[in-house]
Amino acid sequence: MSEQRTVRIDVGGMTCANCAATIEDAVSDLDGAAATANYATDEATVEYDPEHVSLSEVFDAVESAGYDPIAETVTVGITGMTCANCSATIEDAVGGLPGVVSVDANYATDEATVRYAPSVTTREEIDDAVEDAGYEPIRDEGDDDGESAKDAARAAELRRQRRLTLFGAALAAPLLAMLALELFAPGTLPEELPGTGLPLGWVAFALATPVQVVLGREFYVNSYKALVVNRRANMDVLIALGSSTAYGYSVIALLGVLPRAGLYFDTAALILVFITLGNYLEARSKSQAGEAIRSLLELEADTATVIHEDGTEEEVPVDEIAVGDRLKVRPGERVPTDGVVREGESAVDESMVTGESVPVRKEPGDEVIGSTVNENGVLVVEATKVGEETAIQQIVKRVKEAQSRQPEIQNLADRISAYFVPAVIANALLWGAVWYVAPEALAGLVSALPLWGLAAGGPAAVGVTEFAVLVFASAVLIACPCALGLATPAATMVGTSIGAQHGVLFEGGDVLERVRDTDAVVFDKTGTLTRGEMTLTDAVPISPAPDGAVPAGEDELEPTDEAERAAGAEYAEGLGDATERLLAAAATAERGSEHPIAEAVVAGARERGVEPAELQVLQNVSGKGIRARTEHGTVVVGKPELLREEEVAPEPGLERMRELESEGKTAMLVALDGELLGVLAVADEVRESAVTAVEALHERGIVVHMITGDNERTARAVADRVGIEPGNVRAGVLPEDKADAVEAIQSDGSRAMMVGDGINDAPALAAAFVGVAIGSGTDVAIEAADVTLMRSDPEDVVKAINVSEGTLAKIKQNLFWALGYNTAMIPLASLGLLQPALAAAAMAFSSVSVLANSMAFRSYDPDERYRLLRRFR
Structure with a gap:
């Protein structure tokens, strides 16, 4: 029988005893949960059985009842994750804390997003849980140079992996040279090191042992934590098994315990060097993937010129700006923060935030976005949003949140990874045993294959025991769950960054996936297809x-x-x-x-x-x-x-x-x-880009609808101008009825994307398969929307679909490579067709190739196809 948990959560919105009773009823409706609410203290004490109901479901029940359970969301930077199994371990460890509502660990971004009740669990307890699981949480917020703690930790990890790789390569190079001579010029290697009388076997031992100790240490430590502390096998277990098998077998042979046995110190060292090199390249690629966010933050101005009430001017740091301050922005300077133009006229380059390539004319009363560049003319801007409330900070926040929420397709990789490592070890033990028991029969079956003998010339050449050990080591090393774990989050990270660079903000990776699956787009008329300027x-x-x-005008006849x-x-x-x-x-x-x-x-x-x-x-x-x-x-x-x-x-x-x-x-x-x-x-003038957007959607086979509160004749006139079929126009729809109209469109199974302004259209956005809010540049935190378009341009709907399609295609490529690699390589290793060192190199290459494929996606331009379309219209 599972143990009951009791937690006390703060709840906002209670005003009377009836509110408390409503919350109690809502929680009691859950299987295995009960609550006692106190509206005087704004608290609820919840007792629940974690085997039957989660704290997340309790929070959802309270929210559905119309109240606000107080929770905080924190992103914890983590070092030491090496595969998807590590992410799962962290999720289990942190998710086991009593006040944690949800946790999502992302191996590609080296962080976990945790939602928790601060009245029950503290940030320090979350960090401790990560540490107890065998990983290192980044506890500090930043350093003296202002660099984020996560970026500093990532840079330090990159330097560490580079040092380890160079150290291991320096010692493994002589071993690699000896291996090459033995393979391509047999008999040329002397038995002793010239001039020393020292047997080459002991030279190889002296070179391989420091590699085993220095490079192998973290794999052994992590394996111990995974197996003993967390009771879960991860990639480190495979590496430790493969390298220690080659090294241990060689030590035994060197000591004479196994007569005529070969030495594989070169293999043991090369395994660790190749894997460490792969880790270095992986860390480097992860760092590059986050450059889009860092480059956005680097756009922020450092100082601002404040105009005081007496007319004097003072240059101050941006973080000292307050709402209401008047700021002078000269030509060529960045707008320090979000605001409204009070004096002057100029053109402002907003491309870095909204994706708008043409500078936008600004005059008194117009909004400006922080970090954009004033092209010409002096502007006096009144600050309206500062600090974390500015558009660029909101964009960064949305992108980070999007990267922490993975597409549903990731569930496939997670399910495979959960059983992958134990299956690989079992497979290696099986084939090692089969080669030991029936070497001649197996050798006869596979000797006709073109790669036969690459492992060591077969059991006839090196001995049955030795060949069985080699097969075990190769079969363990060839399998790479890291490539599988990286396939989805790496592509999602790049895809959401591309979206942000083009003014398209996705709420999460799951939304990124859904956008591609829409087969109907529903536009609100005013302010979406039209300019909204009556x-x-x-x-x-x-x-x-x-x-x-x-x-006049009613009769053309002149008076008589x-x-x-x-x-x-x-x-x-x-x-x-x-x-x-x-x-x-x-x-x-x-x-x-x-x-x-x-x-x-x-x-x-x-x-x-x-x-x-x-x-x-x-x-x-x-x-x-x-x-x-x-x-x-x-x-x-x-x-x-x-x-x-x-x-x-x-x-x-x-x-x-x-x-x-x-x-x-x-x-x-x-x-x-x-x-x-x-x-x-x-x-209200119809947007020129609305015509191109509707045409592009029709080319994709997407059905386009329009909903408006306007009358039938006006609605049809606008629909006719942009190319929407008359039968797909719903006119005279009241704001409160738009959600019903969207549901009616979806009643035949259609997956509709609703595009509106995010305010009056909030219920319709929430009812749609995907809700898209057209923003005004500064208002990017629209709760009801799954996607926010920074520009008020319907053509960006097509851009969002393009980014979604491109990202999902890249994810599928990555998964195909990761699964295809293992499908092809594990049988080769099991049949004795690969040396362990080659298996380790292939393992490292698979992870790097998945990341490289994702990084190549950074050059993707979601606008290119439609530039051509506009050219030929």
Whole structure:
């Protein structure tokens, strides 16, 4: 029977006893869990059986009930991991702590991401658990030079592996020379070292023993920890077995215990040198893979020029900037932090953050992103975000989080790795025993193979026992679980970095995988396919013409007599007054709203010389319009159904409204004190890149949909311009109904990607298979989205799919190589076709090749295909 655990967690959001009861009920619904919540202390005491329910499920239950269990997430740098089994060991060790909610150790990035309840477990206990498992946590946050502790540890490890490799190579070089002479010029080696009388066997022992002690020490220590402390075999066990078998057998033979037995000191030394060289190249590749993040951080400015209230200027370190400070940015300087332009005009190069290749024009009121470069003109910027809140810091945070969450395909590698090392050892013992028991039968079967004899000339040449030992050592060494463990995280690390460099931020490696699997893309219209910058285009008053008058534009016939001419002039003058009245009423009502349409109406009225009056009360009617009490009276602006609710007949304006909507404009009716005043229309320009994006998605066979709260005619006009099929347009959808619309699209099994602004569209983003938030450059921490696009450009949706496809292709290449390597090499070693030294070299090469394949992916350009597409459009 498993032991019950009791933990106390802090919970936010409780306001009364009912809240406490809700939490207790939610936890009690879990099998094997119960809770006692206290809203006065904002705590819950949870008792649970870890065999039936995890702490993560408890936290999820509390969150689902609408409350906030307090947890912290920390990334722990770790040195000493050598394969995926090491990652699993750390996850088991840290996950066993009572307050740990989840833990994800990543062998490729040398770190573990841990979510834990600080009221139960401390960071120090997490570090201790890592250390107790046999690995070294990086406890310090940084050093005096400002370099991160993780980067410092990685650099130190790189130097250590280089020193070990050079030391081992220096001693192994004479052994390699002797081996080459023996292989290619048999009989030329003397039995003794010339001039010393020292047998060559003892010379080989003297050269190989320091290698065994210095290079082999960490493999033996790590093997002991893996087998004795953690009861789990890892790659170090295979290396220790292979090298110690060759070395131990040679020592026994040198002492005369095994007459006529050969010496394999060269093999024992070369095994360790090749593996250490592989570790060095692996550490070097890991360091290069993290360069994208480091290069982003290096873009940050070191100092800033602060303008004080008295007009004086002072240069200060960037970390001393406070929100609200005014900063002067001269041409060629980096913008110190996120902010808003208050004075000046310039072009700013944002390519390093958003991927936008063309400098963006900035003027007062525009947002700027920290670390971007001011091209020309002096800007005065007011700081709005500093420190860890800046866009570039958020980007780095998102990329690191993405790299810690692996795709589902990684589960395959993890499942294989869990059983791989024991299976390899069992296989080596089996074939070693078979060669010892039936050498002649096996030799007869495999002697026809072209590689026969590479191990040592077969049992007939070296003896049955010796050949069986060689087969065991080779079969152990040839297997490489590290290549399998590196295949997915190495490619994911590069793929997420490529995305960040091109303004595409993935929430995690699992999201990176899902993006490729989408077969439908759902665009929100306003601000996504269109620019989201509304302008007032039409103001049409509804006023009956006096008898005999001919309203302009309604009839091309000239008036036939003086009476008709006079009536027409009077009507035209009245029409001007009616337009002013229409604009004044609408602008006054809309001035209290922050909606883009409202802002366009107010701005358009002022451009026409009409100033809004005082607004008294404003009521927003979701999806229909607004009601307002103003100096002019009660104003209603919106759709026909809203006017009908106010007992205003919309029919006189419907004809003109339909005409405007057929032009792709958004039209609305305006009424004052029960009287219909007229029709207003605003337009939102369609993005040119939206056409290319939709075309590119169609080329891939992806179905494109559009959802909008706009009316049917306006929606269809925009859809027609960008190339979306009329049947895939959903118009008049209220914000709260967008999630239902997305679910309806997915009801036939489609995997939909919803693309929206991340605020009004949050429920729809969460409901979609993949949620994509189009950002504004500075707002990159959108919780509801799986992917954030730094630019407001629908073409970046295609870019995200390209990065996803490229990364998954690279992962599959890596897995194919890792699995194919073992599939081919283990049988060769088991059949006695490889020497142990060659097996060790092949083992090291397999890991390096997987990393090299991932590093080659760094040059991938997700834009290239669509540059060609735009060229030929």
